[in-house]
Amino acid sequence: MTLLLALELGDADEETARAAEAAGFALVTLGDSPGGPGIEAGVRAAHLARRTSRIGLAPTLHVTTTEPFHLATQLASLDHASLGRAAWVVGADNTPAALATVGGVPLSDDELRREIADVITVARQLWDSWEDDAVIREVATGRFLDADRVHHVNFTGARFTVTGPLITPRPPQGHPVVLGADTLGVTELLDIALIAATDLDELVERTARARAHGVPLVFADLDFAVFESWRDRLDGVVDGVRLNAAGPTTQPPPGGSTLREALGLPRPANQFAGAR
Template sequence: MALHLALEVDGDFASLPDHVTAAERAGVALVTIADSPLPPAGGGIRIEAGVRAAFLARRTSRIGLAPTLHATVTEPFHLATQLASLDHASLGRAGWVVGAERSRQAYATVGEPPLAGAELRRELEDVIDVARRLWDSWEDDAVIRDVATGRFLDADRVHHVGFTGARFSVAGPLITPRPPQGQVVVIGWDTLGVTSRLDVALVGGGTVDEVIARARRAREDGAPLVFASVAYDGGSGLPVDRLVGAVDGVHARVSDLAVDLPRLLTETGPRPPLGATLRDTLGLPRPANVFANAGQEPTA
């Protein structure tokens, strides 16, 4: 069984395309793009992860692009729109790493008090749920481009989501058509408490046994795929061969992509082929639209 390989990338914006295209040539399934709502510690500016992913969308052709967008400090409608736009720009290669920055300084950027515990978990659940509903708010065939009648879309196939969460509500619909993948691939840590809502759960641990135990729990909690997330600086410290069968992939947080990528490729061995979309690459089905059969009798 071959393991998928994902890389976390950050750092110099100018070198980012070269690093990511090198990863694509090597068969890396996706890159995750780290981010923070706070300015860099050393001063200066940071280009937001979603913008970096959009920059890479037309400079790559097969690798998945998954920016970290923080559900705690990002307006849910804008978050869903940005990710849908990324999926269109990349022709179906968008993912979303669910960020949950929860420091007082981060919440101060949006003028809200910090959340923790059950309130934080409910907020993350609500943001993921409304994003998925917004991606479904346009049915796949909503855009009809009927020249004879002058109709661009069928309004009956565009839906208000009418979502009410604990701290926000969204009427919808989204301002972009449904993403090419149906829904963007949702990725997040098993420690967030929302594993059942993820497509890919990231698990860590200091030992192989701990990683395997956390991977087992993530599957029991409903995650379709599980990746072992490891810090990599010339070696992960974990015998990757023991993870085969326990996880579906390795997510490497590298210190120097140019130096570490060749070693990492050797350590993790063969990789599954890249598909036309990120869901194809990962073997995830394209989700059915929750609004498509609304008001219709279910078929046998």
């Protein structure tokens, strides 16, 4: 089995992203810190959307400091701009400095876990709030969309409510790919669990636990040197590896016209279709 590869760009530039694309990486992730220096990860991903052609783009957006509706809209827009290559690394910075940027205070562990789950859940509902065939563009009648195929989500979470619908049509992938650390406590809501383990036995154990929670894919989160030493033993353990620095590795690029196709993930069915 050929391992899927991802690269954490941090503040790296367009040249690094294009080099990763040429080397056969499936996606790049873009780190971010609320209130930190530099350009926000979602904006950087949008910049790369038209400067790359195949590689997936996964900005880190923090559920603790980003309004859920705006978060879902930003990711849907990125998926449209990149023609189906958007993903989301679920961030959950809960430090006093991060929360101070939005006038908040840190959450308890239980509150944080609920907030993460609520934001992922409502984002998926908002991406489904437009059915795939909602945009009809009927010249004869002057109708751009079929209003019966656009839905309110009416979501009530622990700390917010969202009525919806989204202000953009459904993303090309249905849902952008959702990645997050297995330590967030919401593994069952992810498409890819990221596991940063200190030894191979720990990686095997945590991977088995993540798969038991139903996550479709598991990526190890490794330094390049560790990846090189473990490479031959990762086959059959994880589906891919996210590297925090590039190294001299290339492989055939994964196929498919969208990131979901490249990763072998199905396009989600719309949960509101047929509800009218």
